[in-house]
Amino acid sequence: MTVLDLPRRATLPTADALTIYTDGYRTRFGQLGVFLRGDHAFAQLIRFALVGGLSNIGYLLLFLALYGEGAQLANLAGSVVSTTMANELHRRLTFHASGRVSWYTAQLEGGALALTGLAITSGAIAALEWGAPTLGDLAQAGAVLGVTAAVGTLRFLTLRLWVF
Known part of the structure; x- marks a missing residue:
């Protein structure tokens, strides 16, 4: 088995991946949620x-x-x-x-x-x-x-x- 064949660990989505997009504009909800959980x-x-x-x-x-x-x-x-x-x-x-x-x-x-x-x-x-x-x-x-x-x-x- 080579390094390329090793299974990868599942990762959680980042805050950027959870950000809501509306008509191409990034809303602040994702950033606000990250801040409020800090x-x-x-x-x-x-x-x-x-x-x-x-x-x-x-x-x-x-x-x-x-x-x-x-x-x-x-x-x-x-x-x-x-x-x-x-x-x-x-x-x-x-x-x-x-x-x-x-x-x-x-x-x-x-x-x-x-x-x-x-x-x-x-x-x-x-x-x-x-x-x-x-x-x-x-x-x-x-x-x-x-x-x-x-x-x-x-x-x-x-x-x-x-x-x-």
Whole structure:
């Protein structure tokens, strides 16, 4: 068997091969996809925001579903479920750390950050209930989401620099 007869390994298509062509003009979708899958801080921030947005939607739905049982219980349940989901998505997708950081470690350290965020959001809810007791469900949920956005910024930096 000569070198020319050796079987070749299958290769994955390159980013250029996946680029979409329209009327002879190369679109930027292929380049954008490659960038968004990269490990640059800005790409990670975009993925972090997408995961955070999805988990906030889950949080909001659970918060509204459980609000009749009390705002604090709704906040706790929404925080636990959405944070567990977000920690795993951040480990796998946002920071590509599934090979470096175990599920347990991600949940433990991400959970510690979540408890800090829970304390802040719980304080915000208590302040809203005291200062604006007639505030409606959607307005209260919107205020809590605003607080979680600020907490989320600190969470991104901590996860990127410490956990993952």
